[in-house]
Amino acid sequence: MKDVLKCYDHMETVERSGKKGRYFWRRVFVRSVFAAIEGACECLRRQAFTAEVNKVPKQIFLAKLSVLAGETYYVTSKGEIRAQPLRIRFLDHVLLSLKSYAEAQGVRYRTSKGKHWQRIQKALQVRHRITHPKRLTELTISKAEIGDVDFAFKWFSNELGCIMREKGTKLPTLL
Numbered sequence: 001m002k003d004v005l006k007c008y009d010h011m012e013t014v015e016r017s018g019k020k021g022r023y024f025w026r027r028v029f030v031r032s033v034f035a036a037i038e039g040a041c042e043c044l045r046r047q048a049f050t051a052e053v054n055k056v057p058k059q060i061f062l063a064k065l066s067v068l069a070g071e072t073y074y075v076t077s078k079g080e081i082r083a084q085p086l087r088i089r090f091l092d093h094v095l096l097s098l099k100s101y102a103e104a105q106g107v108r109y110r111t112s113k114g115k116h117w118q119r120i121q122k123a124l125q126v127r128h129r130i131t132h133p134k135r136l137t138e139l140t141i142s143k144a145e146i147g148d149v150d151f152a153f154k155w156f157s158n159e160l161g162c163i164m165r166e167k168g169t170k171l172p173t174l175l
Contacts (some may be wrong), residue, residue, distance in 0.1 A: 001040070004010040004153060011146075027130050033153045034127045038090070041097035042158065045070070048097070051104035068100060090124060098159050107166040111159045116151065122128045123152035 011025035049068035052060065066072065072086040088096065098111040113120075126145045129138045161171045 001036050001157070004029070004032045004036045008150070023140055026146055027139065029146065030123075030127050030130060030141060030149050033149050034090075034124070037094060037153070037156050040156070041093055044097040044101035044160075045093075048100035048104040064100075067096070078081040091120065094156065098163065101160075102163045103165060105167050106164055109162050109166045114155075116155065119148045120152045120155060 007025070007029045011022070011029045014025050016020050029133050040094060045068055049065070052068055067086060067088075073081055073082045073083055076082055077083050095113075102109055102111070122145070126141060126149060130141065133139050167169055
């Protein structure tokens with residue numbers, strides 16, 4: 001998460017100085033935001049998986065365990081069961097990770113999409129566009145788009161912070 005803040009600071013320094021490279025640093029910032037969120041979600045989902053596995057004497061929901069493990073299964077032409085990585089859309093993965101982590105921590109707080117969900121979706125579209133560009137112009141990121149990406153990062157950090165605060169951790173509010 002600190003890398004995201006460093007990228008943001010560097011991007012802002014380049015913006016204020018008028019030096020060349022602002023679009024480069026905007027792309028670096030976008031990538032760092034989504035890499036940080038994805039990495040955090042993997043960690044949260046793994047912790048939720050461990051908590052679910054530790055319910056052994058109690059009832060375990062196998063489908064939930066499978067999803068938290070990041071696996072799905074199929075049957076081969078020989079009738080054998082094989083595992084394969086589960087593909088979850090990015091924002092669905094974010095919501096699953098936050099919800100599952102909150103449940104694993106035993107807190108009541110639940111993430112909701114809220115009235116600003118469209119900004120988060122727009123931010124993700126920017127990430128997709130610069131990661132898989134079809135035209136050179138798609139690598140240009142506007143200041144408004146940076147605002148959406150920054151909002152998505154703060155939203156995620158705040159959602160995670162709400163869960164951790166309910167658990168008793170003292171954290172500053174970002175939004």
